Amino acid sequence: xxxxxxxxxxxxxxxxxxxxxxxxxxxxxxxxxxxxxxxxxxxxxxxxxxxxxxxxxxxxxxxxxxxxxxxxxxxxxxxxxxxxxxxxxxxxxxxxxxxxxxxxxxxxxxxxxxxxxxxxxxxxxxxxxxxxxxxxxxxxxxxxxxxxxxxxxxxxxxxxxxxxxxxxxxxxxxxxxxxxxxxxxxxxxxxxxxxxxxxxxxxxxxxxxxxxxxxxxxxxxxxxxxxxxxxxxxxxxxxxxxxxxxxxxxxxxxxxxxxxxxxxxxxxxxxxxxxxx
Amino acid sequence: xxxxxxxxxxxxxxxxxxxxxxxxxxxxxxxxxxxxxxxxxxxxxxxxxxxxxxxxxxxxxxxxxxxxxxxxxxxxxxxxxxxxxxxxxxxxxxxxxxxxxxxxxxxxxxxxxxxxxxxxxxxxxxxxxxxxxxxxxxxxxxxxxxxxxxxxxxxxxxxxxxxxxxxxxxxxxxxxxxxxxxxxxxxxxxxxxxxxxxxxxxxxxxxxxxxxxxxxxxxxxxxxxxxxxxxxxxxxxxxxxxxxxxxxxxxxxxxxxxxxxxxxxxxxxxxxxxxxxxxxxxxxxxxxxxxxxxxx
Numbered sequence: 001x002x003x004x005x006x007x008x009x010x011x012x013x014x015x016x017x018x019x020x021x022x023x024x025x026x027x028x029x030x031x032x033x034x035x036x037x038x039x040x041x042x043x044x045x046x047x048x049x050x051x052x053x054x055x056x057x058x059x060x061x062x063x064x065x066x067x068x069x070x071x072x073x074x075x076x077x078x079x080x081x082x083x084x085x086x087x088x089x090x091x092x093x094x095x096x097x098x099x100x101x102x103x104x105x106x107x108x109x110x111x112x113x114x115x116x117x118x119x120x121x122x123x124x125x126x127x128x129x130x131x132x133x134x135x136x137x138x139x140x141x142x143x144x145x146x147x148x149x150x151x152x153x154x155x156x157x158x159x160x161x162x163x164x165x166x167x168x169x170x171x172x173x174x175x176x177x178x179x180x181x182x183x184x185x186x187x188x189x190x191x192x193x194x195x196x197x198x199x200x201x202x203x204x205x206x207x208x209x210x211x212x213x214x215x216x217x218x219x220x221x222x223x224x225x226x227x228x229x230x231x232x233x234x235x236x237x238x239x240x241x242x243x244x245x246x247x248x249x250x251x252x253x254x255x256x257x258x259x260x261x262x263x264x265x266x267x268x269x270x271x272x273x274x275x276x277x
Numbered sequence: 278x279x280x281x282x283x284x285x286x287x288x289x290x291x292x293x294x295x296x297x298x299x300x301x302x303x304x305x306x307x308x309x310x311x312x313x314x315x316x317x318x319x320x321x322x323x324x325x326x327x328x329x330x331x332x333x334x335x336x337x338x339x340x341x342x343x344x345x346x347x348x349x350x351x352x353x354x355x356x357x358x359x360x361x362x363x364x365x366x367x368x369x370x371x372x373x374x375x376x377x378x379x380x381x382x383x384x385x386x387x388x389x390x391x392x393x394x395x396x397x398x399x400x401x402x403x404x405x406x407x408x409x410x411x412x413x414x415x416x417x418x419x420x421x422x423x424x425x426x427x428x429x430x431x432x433x434x435x436x437x438x439x440x441x442x443x444x445x446x447x448x449x450x451x452x453x454x455x456x457x458x459x460x461x462x463x464x465x466x467x468x469x470x471x472x473x474x475x476x477x478x479x480x481x482x483x484x485x486x487x488x489x490x491x492x493x494x495x496x497x498x499x500x501x502x503x504x505x506x507x508x509x510x511x512x513x514x515x516x517x518x519x520x521x522x523x524x525x526x527x528x529x530x531x532x533x534x535x536x537x538x539x540x541x542x543x544x545x546x547x548x549x550x551x552x553x554x555x556x557x558x559x560x561x562x563x564x565x566x567x568x569x570x571x572x573x
Contacts, residue, residue, distance in 0.1 A: 011382075014378050014382065015382070015383070015386055017378065018375075018378060018379065018382070018386050018387075018389075018390045019386065019389070019390070021375065021390055021393075021394070022386075022389050022390035022392075022393040022394075023393075025390075025393040025394050025396065025397060025448060026393045026396070027412070027418055027422075028405075028408045028409060028411075028412040028418065028448065029396060029400075029408065030418070031408065031411050031412060031417070031418050032404070032408050032411075035411075042416075043410075043411045043414040043416055043417050044414070044416040044417060044418075044421065045411075045417070045418040045421055082302070085298070086298040086299040086302055087299060089295045089296070089298060089299065090295060090296045090298070090299035090300075092295055093288070093291065093292035093295050093296060094296075097288045097292060102292075105296075107565055110501075110565065111558075111561050111562070111565055112303070112307065112308075113502070114501045114502065114505045114557065114560070114561040114564065115311070115505065115509075115554060115557045115558065115561060116505055116506075116508045116509025116530070116553050116554070116556075116557045117307075117509060118509040118510075118511040118530045118533075118553075119314065119509060119530070119533070119550040119551075119553040119554045119557065120307070120310045120311055120314055120550070120554075121511075121533070121534065121537075121550070122314070122317065122322075122324075122533070122537045122543060122546050122547050122550055123310040123311070123313040123314045123317055123547065123550075124306070124310045125324060126310075126313070126317070126322070126324060127306070127309065127310050127313070129324065142302070142306050143306050145302060145306070146302050146303055146305070146306030146307040147306075147307065149299055149302055149303055149307075150303060150307075153299060203398075203399055206401065207399075207400070207401030207402060207403075208401075209401065209402055209403045209512040209516070210511050210512040210515075213512070214534075214538065224401075225401055225402075225403045226403075228403045228404060228407060229403055229516055232407050232516075240411075243407065247404045247407065247408075250401060250404065251399070251400055251401070251404060254399050254401075255399055258395070258399050262395075265456070
């Protein structure tokens, strides 16, 4: 085989493999989509006959189901706001005042991020009991924020590192204060990094299952993730189509969020933010 | 007392002020529970009832019970198998292969496959667990595909429960590693690779002498994040199989939960938690050492 045709041959198999992987990754989701439009869905994959939005209509009328999305939103938005705010503050000295001490803090944060946080589920449960925050959204929000913050600081710091200090210094010469230079120079320039961190925090908090599952017991406070577990895991008959419809409604918002931020996300990853050691 | 000293002092004060909110949050809701895990593991802690206010120190009793537990070897084995096949081989190696194959390929296929893989990442784990129990069901999607190719139905959840959980977790986790590797690979300039080719380097040499050393930092970060994320995985496994059938998919995290919140053996549960934390701390420490070695 000549060099040219060998190259084409390889390219063919690479495309074939990538296409196959793409399809294989999609197949589990296909069942979810088809079932959500099928009133008589079960565990098998079936083309809906007829297509119907009945499942969606019924499930959102069920007790606590819409409330679940509200609770998920409250949790995810609060966690994102808290984690963003505290991490942008904390990352500034880590990025701007390069000290031995600061780099040790960064490494310690990474160490914390890497620990299996589910190992703390019992002692955090006990902690929330002591703080009278068990079975409260506030407790869940604070726990999740604390779990998210170390990695969030670390991402923000790396993104901040990519913005040269010279630009800030130029603003200082023009008479800007440190605070003004942060707001008018630093933050606009690290916006891709900021969006990446925000999206990352939001997706994590929106989808979190185990913290609310363990810490909440009042059905009025359950986020959508715990609702799905209960719809599906409770004994008795599971109405698969309705659970699928609820799941679709649960995925769509973060999917839209990801779709709009994906350019920022890939820019963010490219900035070397997350890839630096 | 020079001006430099004053500047340093001002910077130190500013640093402390800016880091205080994060430090309080992490300290109270992350570090403190971590320290308490160490303490509780040596007590007969219960979460409710009279004993909840009268927690007693019991020494190594929880650990002795754990090591004598006939299920313990199986659970350790499950944890390691899950970690190695789902975390290391599945997510990392597979994600690296995907990212390398996608480099410089047609933008449509890159987008298509990339999009499908990322679907797993944005999907909440509870939905993933639910979807995969349908996918691997006796009458589920996978068996329908096999039937199309004339292969007999396999009872996946019963015969290969661990494999099913591993595949589900790979589906969920590959995107993160893939995005990281893609970003790192994009950072390697074509010129270096081309000039190595002109010098007669083959594919393997380019991979081992150029590509891998250049993405060392990313590899280390991704490796630790994914490996330890996999070590602590709870929701996916618990919602998918509940640890069954007959404990075949019970990992340390799942066992900890069922002991503490199902069987109310809270002290025993924290002993398991402490072992998880120790494994995590050792792996994490090794990784930090590797990063520091890189920086120097």
